[in-house]
Amino acid sequence: MWQIFQPEELVGKLWHRWADRRLRTPHFPSEKVTFESFQKSLGVCFRGFGGESGMSIAGTAPKASGHRRSLLDRFGSHGDRTSNAFLNRQGVRLPNAIDLFPHR
């Protein structure tokens, strides 16, 4: 109750909680889909849609994200760790696992 009388602290706490909630991406571990279980069919699709046959398709582990965080993001305490899909000369890299969707 007496927090009311310490406005800076209250505002700081609320702010932190709000920013953090906006930032944190929900995860659904029970609905996790692994790259490994799809590796072969993904390769078939990749080539069937015109991908070069010599290219490798592999998983990538999450990395601390290098993207610039917005002003809002910088207030949150969580550093982002993301798995990015990308294509380079060696081949296609896809996240080792995705658990961002509520249903598989």
Added chain:
Amino acid sequence: MDVATVGTTVDENLPYYLPNGDECVVFEAAFRHQLPLLLKGPTGCGKTRFVAHMAARMGRPLYTVSCHDDLTAADLTGRFLLKGGETIWSDGPLTRAVREGAICYLDEIVEARKDVTVVLHPLSDDRRVLPLERTGEAITAPSTFMLVASYNPGYQNVLKSLKPSTRQRFLAITFDFPPAESEVKIVSAESGLPLEKCRSLVDLGWRFRALKNQDLDEGASTRLLVYCATLIRSGIPPINAIHSALIEPLSDDDDVKAGLMEIARATIG
């Protein structure tokens, strides 16, 4: 009708064959000059249909023999059979074709046993003679006899390739899947499914062919595309038709089949 073109005009009643190059011209020249012909190409790309079409066009009967690893020279030339206590000679399909001046088509010739080449050699060079060892007869082939053989260079192992001395007795034509626009016409003509619907199937067929040697042993043949279109024409939902005609026949691997199904869904919509 121009007199000079008689014999090369395409009659409505011939087995349907849409040419992809100069194969009809080469066949006809080979026939006229009594030269044997070898057709190379993947399964289901039109080799058998081509021979049926050309035999009809040349007005000759066609004897087709599917070669397999138990096929001996006697299966082609003939043998003595016991009939009511008597032994009677019975001509094999090759001998019959030679006597009648017909076209003899040896499908998948590399599968045949080695002794088969012994009877083919004198018949396929300029001697044009079929020696029948068992009866002592040597039949000279009439000018309308033609030997045609086929094989699929794709899945033959080294042991089963043709000997140079056999190959070099034949003219040869390489067959491949028809260019997309021709294949659309073929699939539509064979199945009765409208051209637009066949176009997306042919497109899918080419996507599957791109997977040959890595995910699939052989790409989808024209034959399978015709099967698929026939199922769709009969009212089976396209995705089910594709599953039975273009996916299950191509692979036994569940992951590969799942990938093919995704490609099919995206292509056919």
